[in-house]
Amino acid sequence: MKAIAGLIALVLLWSAAPATAESAPPSGCEVPAYLLTSESALNKVAAAVKTEGRLDIMVIGSRSATVVTPDGTGFPGRMEAALRERLPTVKVSVNVQLQIKKTAADVTGALAGILEGKQPTLVIWQTGTVDAMRAVDPDDFRTAVDEGVTALRKHGADVVLMNLQYGPRMETMITTAPYLDVMRVVAQQHEVPLFDRFAIMHHWNEAGQFDLFNNSRGIELARRVHDCLGRALANFVIEAARIKPSELRTQQ
Amino acid sequence: MSVTDQPLAGGLAEGAVTERAPPPPPPVRKAPAGPVGGPASGERELRLDLFRGLALWLIFVDHLPPNLFTWLTIRNYGFSDATEIFIFISGYTAAFVYGRALTSRGFVVASARILKRVWQIYVAHVFLFTIFLAEISYVATSFENPLYTEEMGILDFLKHPDVTIVQALLLKFRPVNMDVLPLYIVLMLFLPLILWLMQRKPDLTLGLSVVLYAITWEFGLNLPAYPNGVWFFNPFAWQLLFVFGAWCALGGARRMAPLLSSRILLGICIAYLLAAFFVTLTWHLPRLGHFVPRIIEQWMYPINKTDLDVLRFMHFLALAAVAVRFLPSDWPGLRSPWLKPAILCGQHSLEIFCLGVFLAFAGHFVLAEVSGGAVIHFVISLSGIVIMSAAAAVFSWYKRVAAKGGKDAKSAEANADLAGGGS
Numbered sequence: 001m002k003a004i005a006g007l008i009a010l011v012l013l014w015s016a017a018p019a020t021a022e023s024a025p026p027s028g029c030e031v032p033a034y035l036l037t038s039e040s041a042l043n044k045v046a047a048a049v050k051t052e053g054r055l056d057i058m059v060i061g062s063r064s065a066t067v068v069t070p071d072g073t074g075f076p077g078r079m080e081a082a083l084r085e086r087l088p089t090v091k092v093s094v095n096v097q098l099q100i101k102k103t104a105a106d107v108t109g110a111l112a113g114i115l116e117g118k119q120p121t122l123v124i125w126q127t128g129t130v131d132a133m134r135a136v137d138p139d140d141f142r143t144a145v146d147e148g149v150t151a152l153r154k155h156g157a158d159v160v161l162m163n164l165q166y167g168p169r170m171e172t173m174i175t176t177a178p179y180l181d182v183m184r185v186v187a188q189q190h191e192v193p194l195f196d197r198f199a200i201m202h203h204w205n206e207a208g209q210f211d212l213f214n215n216s217r218g219i220e221l222a223r224r225v226h227d228c229l230g231r232a233l234a235n236f237v238i239e240a241a242r243i244k245p246s247e248l249r250t251q252q
Numbered sequence: 253m254s255v256t257d258q259p260l261a262g263g264l265a266e267g268a269v270t271e272r273a274p275p276p277p278p279p280v281r282k283a284p285a286g287p288v289g290g291p292a293s294g295e296r297e298l299r300l301d302l303f304r305g306l307a308l309w310l311i312f313v314d315h316l317p318p319n320l321f322t323w324l325t326i327r328n329y330g331f332s333d334a335t336e337i338f339i340f341i342s343g344y345t346a347a348f349v350y351g352r353a354l355t356s357r358g359f360v361v362a363s364a365r366i367l368k369r370v371w372q373i374y375v376a377h378v379f380l381f382t383i384f385l386a387e388i389s390y391v392a393t394s395f396e397n398p399l400y401t402e403e404m405g406i407l408d409f410l411k412h413p414d415v416t417i418v419q420a421l422l423l424k425f426r427p428v429n430m431d432v433l434p435l436y437i438v439l440m441l442f443l444p445l446i447l448w449l450m451q452r453k454p455d456l457t458l459g460l461s462v463v464l465y466a467i468t469w470e471f472g473l474n475l476p477a478y479p480n481g482v483w484f485f486n487p488f489a490w491q492l493l494f495v496f497g498a499w500c501a502l503g504g505a506r507r508m509a510p511l512l513s514s515r516i517l518l519g520i521c522i523a524y525l526l527a528a529f530f531v532t533l534t535w536h537l538p539r540l541g542h543f544v545p546r547i548i549e550q551w552m553y554p555i556n557k558t559d560l561d562v563l564r565f566m567h568f569l570a571l572a573a574v575a576v577r578f579l580p581s582d583w584p585g586l587r588s589p590w591l592k593p594a595i596l597c598g599q600h601s602l603e604i605f606c607l608g609v610f611l612a613f614a615g616h617f618v619l620a621e622v623s624g625g626a627v628i629h630f631v632i633s634l635s636g637i638v639i640m641s642a643a644a645a646v647f648s649w650y651k652r653v654a655a656k657g658g659k660d661a662k663s664a665e666a667n668a669d670l671a672g673g674g675s
Binding site for chain 1: 317387388391395396397398399400401402403405406407427428477479480481482484535549550553554556557558613616617619620626
């Protein structure tokens with residue numbers, strides 16, 4: 001009996017923990033350093049920032065790159081704001097190309113059109129969600145991502161891959177592991193940084209920084225998560241390009 | 253089912269062995285002497301039960317969201333995972349049990365028994381699908397976090413129940429974690445043919461299986477799935493493990509005994525397992541990835557689970573060879589109460605497998621409703637294993653009781669038949 005009572009107490013404590021953490025300020029979106037470092041470097045980004053003082057980013061993403069509508073509240077817009085804040089001397093522009101309900105193969109096929117007339121320094125390609133939902137053969141997914149990354153680099157851009165969202169309730173319905181694996185392998189082979197959105201959101205959920213179980217229909221949680229993702233992504237880009245914001249300032 | 257079938261068909265092909273079945277059947281083969289042979293006739297091969305029980309636990313744990321327990325599952329230490337063990341042992345025991353039926357009762361009766369088993373598995377699968385549907389429908393109506401608007405699109409299939417349910421009955425629509433039973437159904441469907449040929453030309457059968465495997469890889473054979481894609485476990489490829497299990501059961505294991513006791517082979521197996529372990533390590537610690545030569549990486553990846561990659565198959569073989577070598581069939585530990593739960597689970601594999609899938613659904617559901625954490629994850633995994641073991645103990649108890657009152661059972665069954673029931 002004691003044991004059961006103890007267990008219940010423990011469970012209650014545990015479920016209460018995220019609730020208390022939730023009231024922390026939005027700056028509480030810490031990400032462990034290992035999730036924000038990459039061994040692969042963004043050399044073109046580094047060169048453009050240091051010599052030209054500009055950074056043109058294109059985000060190719062699916063529906064989960066937005067909150068409700070593709071306004072500035074999705075992570076691409078939040079990243080833009082964070083980059084401007086951290087690199088005040090650099091002219092940052094972010095162009096979002098939403099490819100709703102498109103698999104990686106669809107996007108790869110449409111890349112020529114998407115890139116036409118544009119010359120981004122960095123392309124952040126968020127993919128995998130639609131493929132996982134449709135249970136696309138992981139082999140086909142791998143080929144598509146592989147070809148897509150090759151095409152983007154050929155076009156002269158640095159590439160960052162971004163994987164799926166973590167959602168505690170989604171695990172029942174979507175098998176994510178093969179798609180996460182494929183993206184990790186492709187990133188490794190092309191020496192392209194991988195922004196591990198899945199692991200980061202998983203960490204937030206475990207650490208109680210966000211209650212991703214939240215069942216409310218309000219968009220407040222989504223906004224805050226995207227805000228944190230945008231900041232983390234900005235830090236990740238700066239880190240991977242080996243840029244030291246302080247040095248930039250002294251140069252000017 | 254007639255009572256005389258009971259000892260045989262009561263198992264999953266579930267009893268690895270002769271159990272206490274009267275009358276003593278003609279032994280399929282002599283009990284092997286060496287430490288690496290198959291089961292001695294007349295005595296249950298507890299090692300098979302043990303490993304299948306463990307495989308069932310691991311499959312259950314792997315079906316839950318990753319947690320502390322997940323680190324104990326073998327897929328983190330090499331290429332193959334519990335599915336390989338499960339399919340191999342299923343092939344082994346199915347061949348053993350139904351092979352005897354084939355010898356003593358003939359092709360037609362044995363096939364009928366196998367088909368009856370297939371039907372049971374099919375019904376189990378549909379039952380699990382119904383539970384899945386109930387859970388998903390509940391989630392779909394109760395959960396609307398805008399953060400996951402895109403992912404909720406997965407529930408669009410609920411808008412077309414006419415198509416979805418029919419596709420599920422055709423085994424083409426298989427939601428998360430429901431892939432193993434359809435594979436098993438297809439494999440069992442072909443068991444009569446496999447057994448018939450295996451009893452005449454075992455090596456030819458195995459050879460044909462390898463050829464089919466090779467053709468599958470060459471031409472990309474697979475069965476279509478709904479709404480798109482192919483079967484996650486490609487039956488054309490996975491049949492290799494099943495047939496190999498059957499081949500081992502019908503004398504192959506005995507013939508391989510000298511090979512299996514060779515030190516050189518043992519060395520190769522251990523070296524391969526270590527290499528696989530290292531490669532797996534690089535997935536979790538990408539820094540180590542630099543030690544894997546690029547050329548090997550290019551040759552090795554992707555390690556395909558759908559088509560049972562050769563690397564996975566070899567990994568399973570190496571694991572099995574090492575296990576057989578270090579765990580003789582007369583190992584006293586097999587009688588220890590600590591391993592009893594796993595052995596019991598292995599002895600009721602279909603029931604426990606289905607229970608495991610159900611518990612995994614339930615676990616997901618609890619995790620989705622109660623904002624969990626590592627502790628809840630841990631509690632769910634552990635209680636799942638305890639429930640599976642307890643259920644297996646109940647099944648064993650019932651079987652024992654039913655067998656004791658053989659006569660009573662017979663009349664009870666006759667009554668049940670009268671009442672329109674029966675088994």
